[in-house]
Amino acid sequence: MENSKKAVVVLSGGQDSALCLRLACDRHGPSNVAAITFNYGQRHAVETKFARALARKFGVKDHKIVRLDFYRHLTTNALLDHSAPITRKAGMECPSTVVEGRNAFFLLSAGVWAKSLGATEVWTGVSQTDYSGYPDCRAPFIRAQERSMRLAMLWPFKIVTPFMNKTKEDEWALADSLGILDLIKNETVTCYRGIPGGGCGKCPACRLRAEGLKAYLRSRK
Numbered sequence: 641m642e643n644s645k646k647a648v649v650v651l652s653g654g655q656d657s658a659l660c661l662r663l664a665c666d667r668h669g670p671s672n673v674a675a676i677t678f679n680y681g682q683r684h685a686v687e688t689k690f691a692r693a694l695a696r697k698f699g700v701k702d703h704k705i706v707r708l709d710f711y712r713h714l715t716t717n718a719l720l721d722h723s724a725p726i727t728r729k730a731g732m733e734c735p736s737t738v739v740e741g742r743n744a745f746f747l748l749s750a751g752v753w754a755k756s757l758g759a760t761e762v763w764t765g766v767s768q769t770d771y772s773g774y775p776d777c778r779a780p781f782i783r784a785q786e787r788s789m790r791l792a793m794l795w796p797f798k799i800v801t802p803f804m805n806k807t808k809e810d811e812w813a814l815a816d817s818l819g820i821l822d823l824i825k826n827e828t829v830t831c832y833r834g835i836p837g838g839g840c841g842k843c844p845a846c847r848l849r850a851e852g853l854k855a856y857l858r859s860r861k
Contacts, residue, residue: 644672645702647761647800648754650746651675651695653687654830655849656765656803658694659811662818663802664763670699674757676750680708680742687829690836694827702757706749743776744785751789751797760796762789767803779804808852809859816856825853 646668651657664673677691688705695703743766750762766777775781779801786799803811815824830849831839839846 645674645754645757645759646672647674647763648750648757648759649673649675649700649763650750650765651677651691651703652765653677653689653691653694653828654765654845655808655811655815655824655828656767657691658824658828659815659818660763660765660800660802661694661698661700662820664761664800665698665700666818671701673700674702674704674753674759675700676753677703677705678708678746678749679705680711680745686834686836690827690829697823697827704753708745708749711745741776743774743781747785747799748789748792751793751795754797755793755795761798761800763800763802765803766801767806769803769805769807807855808848809855810852812853812856813859 647664649657649661649664651661661673661675675691675695677688679688691705692703695701743764747762747764750764754760754762764782766782768778782799782801782804786797789795789797789799806814812821812824815821826837829836829839830845832843832845833840838850841847841850
């Protein structure tokens with residue numbers, strides 16, 4: 641094994657994963673946590689720059705950025721095709737930004753590295769409560785993926801999903817309680833167009849983020 645860790649966090653550089661990283665560090669200590677970021681040809685790949693900064697800020701020294709260049713040969717969507725419009729038409733189950741199987745690839749890859757580090761926990765910021773309808777953000781998928789990874793690698797993986805039943809409003813409240821509200825607000829990238837902080841304000845990710853923040857700030861009054 642390369643060294644001994646407790647957890648590997650899938651770190652995109654966005655709101656959810658930044659909070660995951662902080663929670664994992666609070667639980668295990670930064671020296672026992674590693675982070676992994678994926679560059680799969682997404683139009684908002686600037687998030688990898690913010691992921692690096694977040695890892696440094698939280699004291700996580702083991703941080704890999706992994707390229708998944710094959711993705712564009714398998715599927716197409718508005719995140720991989722930079723000319724495609726980011727939309728969610730009436731009646732669509734998911735917006736045009738859905739990347740088929742993305743979390744399955746991410747979690748499996750993170751698990752391979754986690755085992756080499758001696759880590760049994762893989763953390764991800766997915767939620768089935770406040771999301772855009774992506775099927776690989778649901779609890780049934782996470783449990784199935786966890787079982788598959790255990791069978792595939794004979795390793796006692798636990799996929800940790802602290803926000804599975806939390807809303808964006810809940811996440812903003814958590815960030816505030818941890819004293820990192822401004823950091824999450826200004827130093828993460830959630831926007832599908834790669835605009836930091838509040839983003840473009842129009843894509844599905846920006847709208848969810850903004851609505852959650854508005855609701856939380858309203859609740860503080």
